[in-house]
Amino acid sequence: MQTIKVMIVDDSAVVRQVLSASLGEDAGIEVIATAPDPIFALEKMQKTWPDVIVLDVEMPRMDGVTFLKKIMSTRPTPVIICSTLTERGSETAMQVLAAGAFAIVTKPTTALRQFLLESAGELIHAIRAAAKANLKRLGPARPLAPLGPGPAKLSADVMLAPADHSQAMAQTTENIVAIGTSTGGTQALEVVLTALPRVCPGLVIVQHMPEKFTAAFAQRLNSLCQIEVKEAAHGDRVMAGRALIAPGGKHMMLRRNGAQYAVDVVEGPPVSRHCPSVDVLFRSAARFAGRNAVGIIMTGMGDDGAKGLKEMHDAGAWTVGQDEDSCVVYGMPKEAVKLGAVDRVLALKNIPEAILGRISRKG
Numbered sequence: 001m002q003t004i005k006v007m008i009v010d011d012s013a014v015v016r017q018v019l020s021a022s023l024g025e026d027a028g029i030e031v032i033a034t035a036p037d038p039i040f041a042l043e044k045m046q047k048t049w050p051d052v053i054v055l056d057v058e059m060p061r062m063d064g065v066t067f068l069k070k071i072m073s074t075r076p077t078p079v080i081i082c083s084t085l086t087e088r089g090s091e092t093a094m095q096v097l098a099a100g101a102f103a104i105v106t107k108p109t110t111a112l113r114q115f116l117l118e119s120a121g122e123l124i125h126a127i128r129a130a131a132k133a134n135l136k137r138l139g140p141a142r143p144l145a146p147l148g149p150g151p152a153k154l155s156a157d158v159m160l161a162p163a164d165h166s167q168a169m170a171q172t173t174e175n176i177v178a179i180g181t182s183t184g185g186t187q188a189l190e191v192v193l194t195a196l197p198r199v200c201p202g203l204v205i206v207q208h209m210p211e212k213f214t215a216a217f218a219q220r221l222n223s224l225c226q227i228e229v230k231e232a233a234h235g236d237r238v239m240a241g242r243a244l245i246a247p248g249g250k251h252m253m254l255r256r257n258g259a260q261y262a263v264d265v266v267e268g269p270p271v272s273r274h275c276p277s278v279d280v281l282f283r284s285a286a287r288f289a290g291r292n293a294v295g296i297i298m299t300g301m302g303d304d305g306a307k308g309l310k311e312m313h314d315a316g317a318w319t320v321g322q323d324e325d326s327c328v329v330y331g332m333p334k335e336a337v338k339l340g341a342v343d344r345v346l347a348l349k350n351i352p353e354a355i356l357g358r359i360s361r362k363g
Helices: 013-024 038-045 064-074 090-099 112-118 120-131 185-194 214-224 278-288 306-314 332-338 348-362
Strands: 004-009 029-035 052-055 079-083 103-106 176-181 202-207 228-231 242-245 251-257 260-266 293-297 318-322 344-346
Touching: 004 013, 004 038, 004 120, 013 029, 013 112, 013 120, 029 038, 029 120, 038 064, 052 064, 052 120, 064 079, 064 090, 079 120, 090 103, 090 214, 103 120, 112 120, 176 185, 176 278, 176 306, 185 202, 185 214, 185 348, 202 251, 202 278, 214 228, 214 242, 251 278, 278 293, 278 306, 293 306, 293 332, 293 348, 306 318, 306 332, 318 332, 318 348, 344 348
Parallel strands: 004 029, 004 052, 052 079, 079 103, 176 202, 176 293, 202 242, 228 242, 293 318, 318 344
Antiparallel strands: 251 260
């Protein structure tokens, strides 16, 4: 098996030393170089280009965001941000995501050595996923999802009973679109949502993100889109021309009020190792919307959403999976296809048109 070549760029000698030692214990990873700042890193990269870069933000001579943009505009390479600044507020985090960071690991300001040692497994997992990322398909400046949680795997049963379809109307003028995505999803969602006109069905979306990220992400999309995009609040109505994004750290479930739909935003354990979980959202869509829904599963690691999409499919919803070529990580759609949950496989650029075409045919 070919080893993954990693470069560590951080002005802290402690970070470079501890990460080099921790990553070096994995037989599939080779730390080919370390650098105290991006200028030194660029010099070393002329000799050997890494498969994955672990990058700090605050450094001398050139900051990490500038370096990240430079990399993505010249030779797109998976970059994992490892910084204390991403915890101070969402602005820096959103900057690196918008610049194309693959994942974010927030370093604490104290007990750094111990944290790095304890987080080695998570970082190795991120590096392995990053090395498989299909970055070349999306061009420069791809915002991607931060690291997801990794607890025990629970099913959607802990949040909601399986759909019996008794609560889904046979037909209603209120149609909804449920979307689930993870790694690579922030850019994929931007492609889809910015292409939708003001007159479009209401959307409910789970993008794997931790707390404090989703609000800033929704605000950014809202500034770019014709439709309204907001972080969902408990009781928000799902309406035409609006996209509701599940808050990080909470589950979002669709419910029906008469012929209308709203969302419940609730606390709960991770489902399919994620909170929010796509499986939870999709199950609720199967239960309460049935054939009045469109389910879309897009780029992401793992299998969250695959079972839920199958439930939507079985309830009569029209279901779509993003194709492999346009996915950054072809994990979630692949698992959904395996289950027979997908009616149509589409390239990312064709998904907005498909949403509008399907809803207009139903109307």
